[in-house]
Amino acid sequence: MTTLSTPFTKAFGIEHPIVQGGMMWVGRAELAAAVSEAGGLGIITALTQPTPADLVKEIERARELTSKPIGVNLTILPSITPPPYDDYRRAIIDSGITIVETAGANPEPHMEMFKENGVKIIHKCTSVRHAIKAEKVGVDAVSIDGFECAGHPGEDDVPGLVLIPAATQRLSIPVIASGGFADGRGLAAALVLGADGINMGTRFMCTEESPVAESVKQRIVEATELDTELIFRPLKNTARVASNSVSREVVEILNGGGEFADVRDLVAGARGRTVFENGDTEAGIWSVGMVQGLxxxxxSAGDVVRRIVAEAAAELQRASGLIH
Incomplete structure (x- = not known):
């Protein structure tokens, strides 16, 4: 099979420059293992597991499915009752995981323990300034999220076509392009823009091994790039989610001067989890990117990896043929 070798694949010991994003309620053993087994980097989402002990079991389940490298996502967010991050870190290390994707707040408080135990860090950023800071605190790679992405794109509204080259020209560590990627054309474009690989969430959410309900997958297949909403914009905490009756109501309330308390029940995480588990796409807020239009x-997740690598190689060869 064709391979595309980059500084990222060499540094992280994987075959293909394709990363499965760490998605809440989605990044479980079967999906992560399928991506890794195909030569990409599958990622288990730590906080999807209710306790650190459950995370250890989930990693063990993945290890039964593949012997290839698997990463764990640890999202660091401010909270009234924060998760026991120290215990999750220890669970990751004790399980022999050597790749962690951090997201949310500054990863610096977590760096020392991970580095002491030989863990490589990929930090997810939404701006060049945050990526530069992440490099300074010692992360091994950054994943740069363009405005197209699912979840939190930041408040700068810079799309990938500008953000990726802006980041790669300022950083010396590998850069993974995230937001808007679903096929080989996207991977080829990311490499030309200076990135060392791509991160995909929505594309892997819509695969056979993804644990979300089939009706959610079909909704993604049927949707276009126009079928998302940006919620929490007036609160300066923008999130891109699927357009449905709930997300449209949230936008209307906040645009009308409402506060978070007025939408708290609508955006409850438990309702979003119900969407993925029961398949009612109108039951709550759920993240999806504009890339659903592609x-x-x-x-299968493995077919996604293999197809994208083959397509990207073909696109790069086609483009090289334009030079005379």
Missing amino acids: IHDVP
């Missing part, structure tokens, strides 16, 4: 099937 997704038209529900293949």
